[in-house]
Amino acid sequence: MKPIVIIAELESGTPHPASFEAVSFARALARLEPGPLRIIAFGADVRNAALEIAAKTGVDVSALENEHAAGYTAGLWKEALATSIAPLDPRFVVVPHTARGYDFAPGLAVRLGAGCVTAVEALQMDDGAIGLTRSAFGGKALMHIVPPEGCTVLTVLPGAFPPEEAAPAAPGAVTILRNNARDARSRALGRTASEVETASLNEAEVIVAAGRGIGKKENLALIRALAALFPRSAVAGSRAVCDAGWLEYARQVGVTGKTVSPRLYIACGISGTAQHVAGMKNAQTIIAINTDPGAPIFNIAHYGVAEDLTRFIPLFIEACGKVYKV
Amino acid sequence: MKILVCVKQVADSESVIEIGPSGEWIAEEGLVFRMNRFDEYAVEESLVIRDAFPGSTVTAISAGPKRAEITARRAIEMGADRGVRVPLETPGYVSPMAVAFLIAAHARGERYDLILCGAMAEDDMQAQVGPLLAEMLDIPSATSAIAATVSGDASAIRVEREIEGGARELIDLSLPALVAVQPGINRPRYPSLSNVLRAKIHQIPTEEPVAAAHAQTPERLVRLRLPERSGASEMLSGSPAEKAEKLLAILSTKSLLQGAS
CATH class of the missing domain: 3.40.50.620 (HUPs)
Structure with missing residues (x-):
């Protein structure tokens, strides 16, 4: 053996x-x-x-x-x-x-x-x-x-x-x-701390997406704050949010927008139309936050949170802060 | 500087994919073959470094069947000086060990100062050929490079590696060295008309086939399948604060949230 x-x-x-x-x-x-x-x-x-x-x-x-x-x-x-x-x-x-x-x-x-x-x-x-x-x-x-x-x-x-x-x-x-191993040909020079960084949608490992359910444009600040918790993250939106002028069309996910497959997709206030789902269903892990427990997004999400995102996201950021001192 | 950039030809799998009749690879009929997207960043990085050191050359190498010439040529269209194909006719899954062995056989005779690779291939997602190749050639290497700077005297390359939690790790490698680059390190250029015309008449030589002589038989792909769709999602329960804690635990377990704790 x-x-x-x-x-x-x-x-x-x-x-x-x-x-x-x-x-x-x-x-x-x-x-x-x-x-x-x-x-x-x-x-x-x-x-x-x-x-x-x-x-x-x-x-x-x-x-x-x-x-x-x-x-x-x-x-x-x-x-x-x-x-x-x-x-x-x-x-x-x-x-x-x-x-x-x-x-x-x-x-x-x-x-x-x-x-x-x-x-x-x-x-x-x-x-x-x-x-x-x-x-x-x-x-x-x-x-x-x-x-x-x-x-x-x-x-x-x-x-x-x-x-x-x-x-x-x-x-x-x-x-x-x-152990006496040496590496004469490479030298570690230390680390730099993490910085808030957003990547383009195709390169992002984590995408936090906003739907009409965020209620008003000002709530995008919450979406951005949530995205900032993750390295290599990006903010995206549904068609409705882009049509409303809250986000530029370059950030739209769905049939008429981008198709993405990040490691994690957090859908915030997104109902989950087939058009939107077609653009993100290949994400490795999907989390949905929506006040409506019957929203179709919960059918394809791996984890669902039926809560008002204006209340839930600050709670989540606070919980992260306790553990990770962000 | 003499730079080698490794480019893989992959089937465009961004649309719907199906499993082929063998059950061991996707059905490639009707799919377009093109350069692995991750490798476009390696090509771009090689061109940037070449242009900073006058007299440098970039060779693009692709291991694959005859059609892989198109991918080597695509690198020339982007600006590489020459392309080489290593014949590899096996259909479907090929062990990264075999690919690295073939590229190493080419690179040994050429004495490159710098070898660049993409982070991984879109098809097998093994992220192995770069680090394997470096070890086979006995040169230092670093993966996940989000920034790379060659020293003025071209004796070393400083690499910023992107690691968990968005942090970065700085490493100096003495040249010759191999660096596997991360998407986002640059913005790959589109081919210019003059390079497209140049690539058209460029011959892509085929390397002599070499017998892979690794110590043991490689791993075997026995089955390729589509993942099952998880039915209903897991609805988190409890008070809003409890749900936040649960979600945090889920993301931590999956290593999606790793702060500088």
Whole structure:
């Protein structure tokens, strides 16, 4: 039984939530093809994070400490991880599909002589083999991929495998290891904080759209404030809102406007005519906020909020502020 | 500088798609093939960098069947100096590992200073060829580039990576290097008439086929299917404040909201 190795992601010395989802995914894998789990955490200051991960998951953690790992570069991560993983001869290496994970995972696979499948969102058996489900064609189709028989590096889409809630019987063992990997060819220069930023509709990952139900033009300020909570977001509108002159036609979504497929679409005060729905039904997650619980938009939304948006949006922004200090 | 830009030809899937009779790929009949939109940003970035360093050249490479020449030519129409096609005749799904291997075989002989790729392909959405290629060529790389600046002495490239929560991470890569760019890094240009005319007479050479020699057989696509439509939506219950909390929890779980907490 070859092991399944999980690469934990740390954020300023604490575990990124996607790390626990990666563990859930690894357990699901192990149910289909049994193998012992081991977590590897890499960073400049990993001790506390490793203890926390071991306590929450019950899985043994190898903590690789490297003073050069305060800032991320793919070169350093691949070097440190490849040398630590190779001797374990794993069946799978599980990596969170984060901005870091998808950056280093393919190259890590090359170093390990492994296969690589990214953005996995479900697991099943396909003709007696493990099948990995992932989105293709902008989410319009799903692929079932059977990994090769040797080692395979997998990245797991955040949100697809919820972390386990139950506490383990006993914490996993933590081994702190000194790591001397260096990356002479790239240099991390630090981070810049997030800024409020709107992208054009086609490039936006999150679209907050206003319909006639926002009531008056002044309420667009609420829509903009909601959009500002998300990176790579944009404000859009229904035909009615553009016809009313509240938004320019370039921002119209629907049959006569743009067709969009963002990761998240929040429809505010939009009834959900077929014309509008045709332009946004391929969004990965659709949230609808509308006072009318019978509005057709709720038929295609994944989550519905039947509330007055002038009341609900400020409450939501306030709730975000408590958690994220925005 | 010698710049390589990787361009993929994809079936235009922005309209309705259907699964083909094999059950392993979309029905391509009647679909238009064109350049992967994500790669247009890589082409634009390559042209901007080339124009900042006199004497530089941009080569556009596309791995695919004969029709992929049209996509290499499209890059020339945008302003690239030459196009190359690597023959890859397999229909349907092709492992990114195989594509990267073929491009690496070309790039090794050419000693490019900079290789640019798009964030991902619209069809398989794997976002792998860039980072795979960098590792195969043993050069540093960065993905999700929302800004890129080559140093005045052309020895390094400074990349701003777009990461979660709208934050950015700055990285210097010494050249040669590979950068995969994010949409929004620039505004891809439309072909000029003079470049369209130039592209018309431009020969797109075909690389000698090389046998992919990766350590193991690649992953296999066994099925392509359309997603099921979730029936009724989940209506959030409780007081308005409770609904706000629930919505926040849902978005956090899906990593759609990640503030600088």
